[in-house]
Amino acid sequence: MCRLALKTSNETFSPYEVLTAMEAMKEGYDGSGLGLLLRGIEFEDFKYNPRFPILSGIAHTEKAWQHLSSYMEDRGYELKYDHRYHMGPNLIEAEDRFRYFLRAYRMPERFRDKGTEEREEEMMKTRLALRKIGEENNDLTIFSFWPDVVMIKEVGWPMQIGDALCLHDGQIKSRVCMAQGRQNTNYGINLYACHPFFIQGIATMTNGENTAFVPIKEWLLGKKFPGYIGYHSDSEVFAHILHYTLKQLKLPLEAYKHIITPLSTTELEKHPQGDFLKGLRDVCRRLIIDGPNAVIGTLPDETCLLVMDQKKLRPAIVGGHEGTWAIASEICGVDAMIPDRDPTLDFQPMREHTVIVPPDRKELTIWSQHDPFPLPQAA
Amino acid sequence: MVSTRSISVTPGSLTYSDLPWIIEHREDRCTLCGQCTSVCPKEAIHLSHMRQRVPKLDVFSKKRGSNYRNFTGIRQRTTMANSCIGCGMCSMVCPNDAIIAVPGTNENRTLFFENQKGEPNKRGGRRNVQGTTLLDRIMFNRISMLTDPALDAGRHEFSLTTTLGRVLSPEVFLDRKINGGWIPPTREIFPFVIGSMSFGALSPNMWLGLLQGVAYCNEVLGIPVVMCTGEGGCPPWVLRSPYLKYIILQIASGYFGWDEIIRAIPEMQCDPAAIEIKYGQGAKPGDGGLLMWYKVSKLIARLRGVPEGVDLPSPPVHQTLYSIEESVMKMIQTLSTAFNHKVPVYPKISASTSAKSVLNNLVRNPYAAGLMIDGIDGGTGAAYNVSLDATGHPVASCIRECYLDLAAQGMQNEIPIFAAGGIGKNGNVAQNGMALIMLGASGVHIGKYIMQATAGCLGNEKNRCNVCNVGICPKGITSQNPKLYRRLDPDLVAERVADTFMSIKTEVKKIMAPLGRSQSLPIGMADALGIADKDAAERLEIKYVC
Ligand code: SF4
Ligand code: SF4
Numbered sequence: 074m075c076r077l078a079l080k081t082s083n084e085t086f087s088p089y090e091v092l093t094a095m096e097a098m099k100e101g102y103d104g105s106g107l108g109l110l111l112r113g114i115e116f117e118d119f120k121y122n123p124r125f126p127i128l129s130g131i132a133h134t135e136k137a138w139q140h141l142s143s144y145m146e147d148r149g150y151e152l153k154y155d156h157r158y159h160m161g162p163n164l165i166e167a168e169d170r171f172r173y174f175l176r177a178y179r180m181p182e183r184f185r186d187k188g189t190e191e192r193e194e195e196m197m198k199t200r201l202a203l204r205k206i207g208e209e210n211n212d213l214t215i216f217s218f219w220p221d222v223v224m225i226k227e228v229g230w231p232m233q234i235g236d237a238l239c240l241h242d243g244q245i246k247s248r249v250c251m252a253q254g255r256q257n258t259n260y261g262i263n264l265y266a267c268h269p270f271f272i273q274g275i276a277t278m279t280n281g282e283n284t285a286f287v288p289i290k291e292w293l294l295g296k297k298f299p300g301y302i303g304y305h306s307d308s309e310v311f312a313h314i315l316h317y318t319l320k321q322l323k324l325p326l327e328a329y330k331h332i333i334t335p336l337s338t339t340e341l342e343k344h345p346q347g348d349f350l351k352g353l354r355d356v357c358r359r360l361i362i363d364g365p366n367a368v369i370g371t372l373p374d375e376t377c378l379l380v381m382d383q384k385k386l387r388p389a390i391v392g393g394h395e396g397t398w399a400i401a402s403e404i405c406g407v408d409a410m411i412p413d414r415d416p417t418l419d420f421q422p423m424r425e426h427t428v429i430v431p432p433d434r435k436e437l438t439i440w441s442q443h444d445p446f447p448l449p450q451a452a
Numbered sequence: 453m454v455s456t457r458s459i460s461v462t463p464g465s466l467t468y469s470d471l472p473w474i475i476e477h478r479e480d481r482c483t484l485c486g487q488c489t490s491v492c493p494k495e496a497i498h499l500s501h502m503r504q505r506v507p508k509l510d511v512f513s514k515k516r517g518s519n520y521r522n523f524t525g526i527r528q529r530t531t532m533a534n535s536c537i538g539c540g541m542c543s544m545v546c547p548n549d550a551i552i553a554v555p556g557t558n559e560n561r562t563l564f565f566e567n568q569k570g571e572p573n574k575r576g577g578r579r580n581v582q583g584t585t586l587l588d589r590i591m592f593n594r595i596s597m598l599t600d601p602a603l604d605a606g607r608h609e610f611s612l613t614t615t616l617g618r619v620l621s622p623e624v625f626l627d628r629k630i631n632g633g634w635i636p637p638t639r640e641i642f643p644f645v646i647g648s649m650s651f652g653a654l655s656p657n658m659w660l661g662l663l664q665g666v667a668y669c670n671e672v673l674g675i676p677v678v679m680c681t682g683e684g685g686c687p688p689w690v691l692r693s694p695y696l697k698y699i700i701l702q703i704a705s706g707y708f709g710w711d712e713i714i715r716a717i718p719e720m721q722c723d724p725a726a727i728e729i730k731y732g733q734g735a736k737p738g739d740g741g742l743l744m745w746y747k748v749s750k751l752i753a754r755l756r757g758v759p760e761g762v763d764l765p766s767p768p769v770h771q772t773l774y775s776i777e778e779s780v781m782k783m784i785q786t787l788s789t790a791f792n793h794k795v796p797v798y799p800k801i802s803a804s805t806s807a808k809s810v811l812n813n814l815v816r817n818p819y820a821a822g823l824m825i826d827g828i829d830g831g832t833g834a835a836y837n838v839s840l841d842a843t844g845h846p847v848a849s850c851i852r853e854c855y856l857d858l859a860a861q862g863m864q865n866e867i868p869i870f871a872a873g874g875i876g877k878n879g880n881v882a883q884n885g886m887a888l889i890m891l892g893a894s895g896v897h898i899g900k901y902i903m904q905a906t907a908g909c910l911g912n913e914k915n916r917c918n919v920c921n922v923g924i925c926p927k928g929i930t931s932q933n934p935k936l937y938r939r940l941d942p943d944l945v946a947e948r949v950a951d952t953f954m955s956i957k958t959e960v961k962k963i964m965a966p967l968g969r970s971q972s973l974p975i976g977m978a979d980a981l982g983i984a985d986k987d988a989a990e991r992l993e994i995k996y997v998c
Contacts, residue, residue, distance in 0.1 A: 281600060284600060284967060284969055285969065285971075285977065286979070287978065287979040288976040288977050291859045291864070292862065292865065295859055295861060295862025295863070295864065297862065322623065324626075337609075337611060338613075349629060352625055352635060353622070353625070355615055355638055356619055356621065356622045356625040356865070357622050357865075358615065358619070358865055358972060359865045361971050361972040362971070363970060363971045364600075364971075382971075383970075384603070384971075386600075
């Protein structure tokens with residue numbers, strides 16, 4: 074099993090805080106890897122404009138590093154900032170790590186007046202193109218390319234990776250940080266297989282193994298959407314389903330839970346929008362997850378969410394106070410991130426709940442599937 | 453040596469050891485009650501008078517001689533028309549355990565004489581291929597171990613239904629919901645469907661017993677089982693009853709029974725579960741339905757709108773069928789319109805190398821609600837031997853190919869594929885059905901298994917019984933002769949239907965729980981399947997395990 078931790082706060086904080094929570098939960102995972110995703114970025118040595126997409130990844134060789142630089146230039150991107158981690162390289166287990174990079178770019182001229190959708194598509198295509206280049210020689214790994222998002226994935230004990238990249242010294246801070254502490258050991262070891270998974274600003278990380286993985290993957294692949302690739306981990310589909318729900322179907326966030334764990338027919342018969350939801354369940358039947366999973370996600374507007382599979386076979390808990398909230402697999406994880414909260418107000422979602430921390434972080438929204446569903450217009 | 457003409461031997465003469473089934477009769481136990489001879493559907497046994505020599509030896513007078521005794525016993529007939537079919541009814545009724553039919557172990561010479569009067573043999577039943585089937589050999593081996601917990605089949609909630617009907621893509625569904633378009637009708641049903649067996653092929657007691665059992669499953673047990681009529685219509689009162697919703701009405705190339713159905717439409721209290729258009733079936737692909745004259749009773753003649761006592765062979769194709777694009781499309785659309793676009797309409801075809809092209813046509817037909825593929829191991833009420841034995845395509849690879857084809861187009865949720873043909877042939881009904889579901893079927897149809905499990909059909913793959921075509925079914929399952937079908941108590945059939953589906957449901961849970969699945973039927977979950985046969989594994993794209 075793996076452990077998950079997320080912290081979201083109005084004030085930026087160091088990702089090291091979240092690594093401390095991972096350390097608190099260390100008995101629960103094998104520490105074979107670390108995945109981090111940060112949003113709401115603040116660099117110590119650069120005044121970052123959150124409109125600039127940041128490319129996160131690892132160049133395994135110098136040649137790949139040069140290839141990357143020239144590719145981005147050719148595609149019309151202007152490099153605004155190239156973050157250099159203060160490194161403690163001897164703490165990294167892997168050998169072929171030429172450079173961990175975070176590079177902020179200005180979008181090419183031709184996108185200046187383009188709409189959001191086109192810009193988002195371009196960013197995804199750039200990421201996929203670089204990933205493909207990297208896969209040819211196995212010398213370049215690209216995690217994300219998106220404004221205000223930084224991702225790091227590495228093999229090894231999470232705290233040690235944090236030390237290696239000197240995450241404690243305040244070089245990078247963020248308002249949202251998600252962390253997962255295990256390489257995907259269910260399938261082959263692969264940097265891409267480490268959570269969180271990212272697609273067009275949407276990210277999820279998951280606890281547990283997804284038993285319905287193969288049919289879901291086949292269905293998503295059949296959609297032929299360029300970003301629905303990879304699947305080195307059975308958990309990657311959770312990010313893609315969330316993306317599909319929000320971006321392709323353009324449904325509200327509440328629909329996610331109705332798609333992955335629909336209510337039963339008897340429950341839907343009593344539901345005020347039962348007819349619509351039954352139809353939605355039928356058309357999205359192949360996306361029903363069977364658990365055991367706790368899914369934690371974040372969206373571009375810094376909304377955070379937590380949902381469980383129908384049987385609630387993986388733990389997760391949310392706690393905090395106005396302005397700062399934390400979600401973790403275990404209470405000790407939340408304790409480590411927000412020691413000064415009232416723990417009696419901590420909440421463990423039931424099978425019908427979606428816990429949402431809205432961008433204003435004032436209070437938790439606990440939304441139940443039995444609540445009226447905000448229908449798309451006129452439906 | 454005696455002259456040839458003094459012994460009555462003809463080219464067709466047979467003796468006991470030439471027959472597929474040999475009657476062993478014990479005179480010492482027989483009380484001559486006559487039950488066996490009167491129950492035998494083939495008149496294969498008869499009372500016969502025989503003489504026995506009783507040796508007489510007078511020790512004192514040193515004389516030897518013989519006494520003779522006349523006695524009456526049971527003997528087997530060796531004519532083709534009366535050859536024993538091994539049904540075992542005689543032993544079933546014998547109060548003294550005096551008679552039994554045993555399989556003849558010698559070569560079976562009757563095989564060469566089945567073409568009496570120039571007519572090749574026809575039979576009901578099955579393909580007569582014994583042994584484990586490919587489906588029997590598939591294992592479910594993605595067991596949830598430690599990385600994810602296996603579920604508790606007894607305590608967790610399971611969602612075991614499948615969708616019958618065309619499902620839109622999520623994008624189109626939302627668009628139609630918002631802009632008010634047609635959402636095709638769907639049904640949520642139990643994935644094991646009672647396959648098409650007509651009122652006609654089945655006796656009234658059998659058919660109504662099944663319906664009664666199906667209603668009980670739905671209304672009392674909460675298992676949404678549906679049954680298909682086969683080509684033969686439906687009794688008028690059923691058409692006008694609330695039970696119609698558990699019935700898939702079949703239309704086939706003879707259109708039998710459809711006058712009644714069309715007449716009943718305005719008076720229907722509810723919609724039928726679906727309409728199945730039969731273009732082909734697994735047991736005799738490329739051939740139409742066949743109800744032999746023996747079974748066209750007054751009632752059947754009335755239901756089907758035909759004269760009594762005539763053979764009813766349906767043509768191999770629908771008369772209007774000129775091209776798949778045009779006629780199939782039109783027929784599906786017409787039937788959908790007849791039921792106000794509120795009933796799923798889907799075609800049934802024989803498994804075939806051409807199934808994929810049929811499927812690809814259906815994908816483009818917005819009214820097509822699914823595809824039912826029937827494999828070579830399917831059963832039938834009547835067919836020529838050669839069609840049953842050697843024509844057709846096994847169902848597993850056909851289903852898998854079709855599913856993967858749909859998956860490549862991202863359409864696997866939109867057109868449900870149903871599979872039939874040999875499911876539960878060796879009793880492993882839940883295992884066979886779930887294997888097909890994990891290969892990509894949305895559900896399966898079972899026919900022979902239902903006859904065996906719910907009514908005690910005697911047929912087996914050793915050609916036991918299998919006389920369903922000639923109306924002499926000794927169990928009353930496939931006979932239209934009231935003397936025979938009154939043997940079958942519909943209430944008991946209904947009880948067995950309930951037993952059968954309750955047990956299938958439990959076994960399905962027992963299969964799903966260790967795989968960690970409970971929330972949806974594991975359709976296409978081929979990563980959970982393995983087989984110890986490299987070639988089959990490769991063909992089905994599942995794991996080879998040993
Ligand atoms: S087994 Fe059946 S066919 Fe054979 S003698 Fe007995 S009753 Fe007749
Ligand atoms: S028992 Fe009846 S239905 Fe079964 S094989 Fe014999 S004749 Fe056919």
